[in-house]
Amino acid sequence: MSLFMLLLADDPTEYTDLSPAELQEIIARYSAWSQQMAASGRLQGGHKLTDEGGRVLRREGDAVVVRDGPYAELREIVSGYFLIEASDYADAEAVARSCPHAQSRGSITIRAIEFTGDS
Known part of the structure; x- marks a missing residue:
């Protein structure tokens, strides 16, 4: 098995009009x-x-410059992540499709973890 990171991105303003009960249902x-x-x-x-x-x-x-984010021109920010085990990208995609985030308007980026050196 390999490790994959699922990076969840969405527009945080999409949740501002939800009631506390609706937010709790999403969290559940x-x-x-x-x-x-x-x-x-x-x-x-x-x-x-x-x-x-x-x-x-x-x-x-x-110089190394530090800036705040997100910027006004961005609609999505990375809102969370999951680190999963999967046999390959197809398997990781199947896991990602089962994630509640796949039913939202956001996106899921799937990245394989590459172990280097002492990792």
Whole structure:
């Protein structure tokens, strides 16, 4: 088995009009899915990320510049991640399709983990 990261992205403003009960129902779906994945031995980790977007570090000339994110022109931010075990990309895609996020308007980016050196 290999490790894959599922990067969940969405527009955080999509959730601002939901009632507390609707938000709790969404949380319950993700919780049930992650418990099922953990019970099957596939889930290796995962967390929701804050909605504020974080920071971006980038070299500009001789300096490393830090900027706030997300920017006004961006509609989606990475809102969370899951680290899963899968045999290959097709298997990882099947797991991602079962994730509640696949039923939302957001996206799931699937990336294989490459172990290097002491990893």
